[in-house]
Amino acid sequence: MTFREATPADAPAILRLVREMYDGEGIPFDPDMAGTALSALLADAANGFVLLAEQEDLIGYAAATMCFSLEFGGRFVLLDEVFLRPEARGGGIGSRLIGAVIERSRSQGIRAVRLEVNHDNYGASRLYSRLGFVGHERHLMTRWL
Numbered sequence: 001m002t003f004r005e006a007t008p009a010d011a012p013a014i015l016r017l018v019r020e021m022y023d024g025e026g027i028p029f030d031p032d033m034a035g036t037a038l039s040a041l042l043a044d045a046a047n048g049f050v051l052l053a054e055q056e057d058l059i060g061y062a063a064a065t066m067c068f069s070l071e072f073g074g075r076f077v078l079l080d081e082v083f084l085r086p087e088a089r090g091g092g093i094g095s096r097l098i099g100a101v102i103e104r105s106r107s108q109g110i111r112a113v114r115l116e117v118n119h120d121n122y123g124a125s126r127l128y129s130r131l132g133f134v135g136h137e138r139h140l141m142t143r144w145l
Contacts, residue, residue: 001093003100006050006061008042011035013058014050021083025118041065048077049104053084053097060084060093062101064113072112077105079115082124098131116140 006014015035022029041047041063048065052058063081068074079101084094105113115133117124125135 001053001055001096003051003053003097005104006042006052008039010050010052010058011038011042014038014052014061017058017061017083017085018081020085021081038063048080051097051100051104053088053093055088055093059088060097062097064101064105067114069112075108075110076112076114077101077110079113082115094127095131098127102131 015031015038018034018038019029019031021027038050041050046066048063050064051062053060053062060083061081062079062083064077065080067076067078069076079098082094082098084097102113113133115128117128129135
């Protein structure tokens with residue numbers, strides 16, 4: 001098992017995993033929108049980074065994006081997406097992948113890593129809690145522009 005930072009050459013393989021994740025979560029997948037966003041993320045470290053989990057083949061990814069907040073004293077990372085193929089789950093790989101995101105963020109002086117999880121995704125919620133993430137009594141709201 002290895003973790004490495006993705007490069008623009010990895011985009012097609014990552015997009016296949018993004019589609020798998022979205023299909024499993026019931027999220028509409030727009031390949032043009034996802035591809036454009038992923039290209040921008042991989043092209044500029046100021047936007048964030050993607051870590052890949054490989055075990056002979058690519059089995060997962062974590063997309064971390066840079067954000068800014070007065071509440072967190074400046075830059076923070078939004079752990080935007082974490083996905084492991086079903087056959088790779090339950091063996092600690094997800095914990096190690098998220099740990100790698102946290103360490104990479106810490107090394108850049110980031111003071112907080114945030115994420116969102118569906119209310120009914122109990123397995124992921126338990127994992128995130130074990131890794132030190134805490135819930136907030138806030139509602140995530142979005143207005144598309």
